[in-house]
Amino acid sequence: MTHKLALSTLGLPRMPIPDVARLTAASGYQGVELRAHPEEPVHPGIGVHERAAARREFEAHGIEILTVAGYAKVTHPLAPHELPELVALAHDLGASHVRVFPGGDGTAEADERAVQQLTRAAQLAEDSDVRILLETHDSHRTGAAAGALLDRVNRKGIGALWDVMHTWLGGEAPAESYARLAPHLGYTQVKDIASAEDTTPLPLGTGVLPLTECVALLPPDGWLCWEYEKRWYPDATALPELLAAGREYLAGLTGA
Known part of the structure; x- marks a missing residue:
């Protein structure tokens, strides 16, 4: 088997769901990571009809909704509804994952809060056939930091999302990051940047991130x-212009 390829909607201009589905399929990607924010068409506040329509649209184009990319920060005190609403949205869309941040x-107090909140959410996630993934990001950007927290949770419904930029910025070699995250790994986010000082997004393979090394470590399925991340860098090249080349680059790394 070969790796399956997905796009994050973070890089796309704001567009209706049918356009996202068509663009993703036409560009040769099999999945989509949906940014779940109130300014986007899909977020926890939408109703059952909107959820069903979005799911049908992606299914009609043969696109899997991989993840509901939420913005919950699990070391902070969360409202009781926050993680359950994200899990419910993922379940309704047929998504496999919910993304959260540290x-x-x-x-130690913040880490303990994260462990407790993730542990409380684990059963609901498991019952919903959804996995909550903690992204390597901000306070836990390395595999060592994220893995240590996830070791304490140790539940099937909770895992890791490896953002290769953040582990690299944290000073870890890819093999170190993967070894620490592998017991928890849901999937991997790839990107490219010019340098540690300039994280403006670049076309894949044109920056400094060790993408070949990272992908070589991953299981092939x-x-x-x-x-x-164009949303935060308005002067970056528009993603739709890069999709074909990005797909070709990833195919070269993975044989997809």
């Missing part, structure tokens, strides 16, 4: 998701 301050 968002901590590095204290998992997902790779291209997260192109």
